[in-house]
Amino acid sequence: MLVIFFTIVLTIAAYWFSRYLFLRFGSPLLNIVIISTAIVIITLVTLGIPYETYAIGGDIMTFLLGPATVALAVPLYKNRPLLKKYGLAIVVGISAGSLVSVVTAVAITMCGGLPREVIISIASKSVTIPFAVEISRIAGGNPALAAAFVVATGTFGSVLGRDLLTWLKITDPVARGLSLGTVSHGQGTAMALMEGEQQGAMAGMAMALAGVLTSAIAPFFLPLIVK
């Protein structure tokens, strides 16, 4: 019981510390999730606390993730004029991006001969964690692994995404925001917000819609192609 309490306090402390570092120095390399996770894992391993014990407190801590996802409807609702104005570009762009993202990751890992559980878990790598966790649970993947791939993709996108888009000659602010949100979800949205308000609003919308689209399609589609 005391151990569970300790793991919760540890996670909150690690989060506050990483968040402080990020806000203080503002570098995308100071990724909040990676630093917090590293602190927690190193502490658990040092003290010999198994993941199974940590997971009890983990369930308590992630209790509010569901309502947090529902809350994504709020920025979406606030930006509904943009949704209407760029409707076609938004829907086509995000659908194409989500599809390509799933297909690329699944194709590469299938060719590489990875276990089925891993392939299904990597499929949802571009959608924000609450969606990815649900998708992998429904489709037969592993939620923790799915979450890890999401964080890896988000980190890649937030560190290199903006330079990459410039290099690919994607200069339109709407297009940049949508790319960042579709591919690297919340972490990409944070970077898009740093670039500009329009990019940020577009990225937030892309994150939400990519999550919804992938959640609606992936659970049907994955069991058919990944044997």
Next chain:
Amino acid sequence: MLVKVLKVVGQIILLWIIYWLGNQITLLTGIKIPGNVIGMALLFGLLFSGLIKLEYVEDGASLLLKHMLFFFVPYAVGLMNWGEVFYNYGLILALAIVLGAVIPFFVVGYVVQLIHRGDKSC
């Protein structure tokens, strides 16, 4: 201060109820769409129809969204059990992550610029 705290807590409870309803809809209908997605669509619909006013949920929602990254940490800690997979397949996984980001980055950007430019010329 206390009133503000109670207000935020109340709003989070309201968001939780909508989330719960989303899960119930998934369970009862058996559709393979996550409950949180249904919950999100439900809240969007409620806001759009005016049944729920933005002020009823705004503060609670912005608090949860501000600290959303916190909820990712316990999931990411689950990685400590997957060291072997990363050790054995690290290169392929890195390739899948990098190409799986670069290609869709380009696709979304290109498609949106194409359509968006079309909009302007009309």
